[in-house]
Amino acid sequence: MAEKLTYSIAEIAAMCNVSKATVSRVINNNPQGVGKETRARVLKTIQQLNYRPNALARGVATSRSGMIGVVVPDVSNFFYPKLIRGITDCMDKKGYSVIIGNSDYDPKREAEQLLSMIDKRVDGIMLCSGVSNREFLSEFRKYHVPMGLVGRVFDSSLSDVSITGDNIKGAMKSAEYLIQSGKRRIVYAEGNPDISGSRQRMEGYRKAHEAAGIPVHEELILHGEYSIDCGRYMAMQLLENKVDFDAIMTGSDLIAIGIVFQLLKSGVRIPEDIEVIGFDDIELSRVIDPPLSTISKPHYDMAWHVADQLFKVIQGDPVPLPHATIEPQLVLRATTKKRRET
Amino acid sequence: MAEKLTYSIAEIAAMCNVSKATVSRVINNNPQGVGKETRARVLKTIQQLNYRPNALARGVATSRSGMIGVVVPDVSNFFYPKLIRGITDCMDKKGYSVIIGNSDYDPKREAEQLLSMIDKRVDGIMLCSGVSNREFLSEFRKYHVPMGLVGRVFDSSLSDVSITGDNIKGAMKSAEYLIQSGKRRIVYAEGNPDISGSRQRMEGYRKAHEAAGIPVHEELILHGEYSIDCGRYMAMQLLENKVDFDAIMTGSDLIAIGIVFQLLKSGVRIPEDIEVIGFDDIELSRVIDPPLSTISKPHYDMAWHVADQLFKVIQGDPVPLPHATIEPQLVLRATTKKRRET
């Protein structure tokens, strides 16, 4: 029946013949300091009027907004939704709202998003696959906002909590597996080489070769972008240029999926002729046909974990292990041959 | 060098020997009322101190938060990220931040998200594939928050702007195409039958049959959930129960994709033996192999459009055509046979 947008604590107070303080106590479920009977009366008119406390006002009064910011490169990239869900699920449980922003891998946009969140006085920020350089990030720390990083490491001063997959080990596992299977000309297909993760995986690829005492052929190293279409294109190039290769590993499932589809289309049999191993284990990889063998990290859980840690930081609780790195697992599905356990 | 989290307008004012009002004028780029020289001075210390205006305080003063809320069933469902991107891209351009919430198709959770956004005093709400009943929605309208609906229609009083694909026509196109191809036993695989979109598509399926004067076989109508795994299961059931069918249409691409993969795996040839048509045209459908024939709506653009309209509502600008319904297109890819245009 209300004709107003929303009532204020003062109006409620007036209607109940109590002070604003009392109403405040009631809406905050403050057990102390308000009589059973008064509380009931206040509660009732709050109910009737559909009163909703103003979180903004509360925010300026307490300097805690009840919101946290999440910035990702692109919500609509297959990789990020699961991450976001991990964060929102965790924060939901804590009573926090989540503001989201896309950077499109552009440091300038990332900075804008971050700053806009500062303006909103978010209580914490989760930065996923950030592209900012350490100079900016260290500048940014001046705002003293609790900061969680997922998918990227820096010196620990640049974030309060973080988690990251061990890209080097992940890529090594992939390469080692293929090498042990007898492969000697393994294509390595990666996305943007400027991203730290790319460089680390590349390092893993090289290390595995080195350890096995077999040479790396530079012409087998491909760079493009993190997309299925790019994978398709890479596969076409490999075939067209009659490149000599006996296996493929990638820095991203999307690339691997594109490669698999394109190779299959060209009559290459997978895994009989060529084995392919992706990286990331996005949901898509499990549901496509053939299911992709890949390097797996528990994204959802990782994101949840950092969000949970970030919450502790916000609360001022101690966080014993703020910076975790988790070792990815090789998941063998249908794009690699079945073989006995070593 | 700052040791504070953030400065206030008062501090800036003091340091510059001006009043808060002047600083306020400067940070709001108010062209009037502040001398060139004073403005420069204020701007300089703002710069030096990395001052950032407090959007919360601004919000309580102006009763405009600069945020809009978006609620979807599940960010990590393949269907929603593109929608969200359309909204965030549009709102970003307007200078708005976006708060996001998941409902998991649960009216209770949806209500909680909506209410939480009211608390945050969002300037508008975009509800995607909402599951609230009209009672709640009409109750909710009491808060007078500009509301945009995407993917669902109600009487126009329940939202300020909306867009929706014509589910009936979409399903009819699908069914008509198959019928004209000579199919007489078309499986219809749908998700949750309680969702309005499901019912509408079902209606399209029946109407097409009716118009063609061919009977609907109830045993060909399947219900489950909107997922690939469910599609797989449905396909197995069809085969196991030796159901007699000659084509399949679905209410969701995810279901169709699951069906296609499973059928292929069981040796059914697609499209030679069985043709399959999905619904929605999510990105996934284009990139998998075989690419899925489906009913297409431009999600990203639809979302952007409603967001843009919502912005107008917020501004108080007139919105000539607040409620749009767009006709989906049949997109023929590899899960239907090539045939001459009719």
Next chain:
DNA sequence: ATGAAAGCGCTAACAC
């Protein structure tokens, strides 16, 4: 061009 002051809706001492 600039300032003083009231007010937005709430919280948090402190007093009674």
Next chain:
DNA sequence: GTGTTAGCGCTTTCAT
């Protein structure tokens, strides 16, 4: 148990 009061950081009207 309840009220008073002084902020929180900003905008905005009205003087000057």
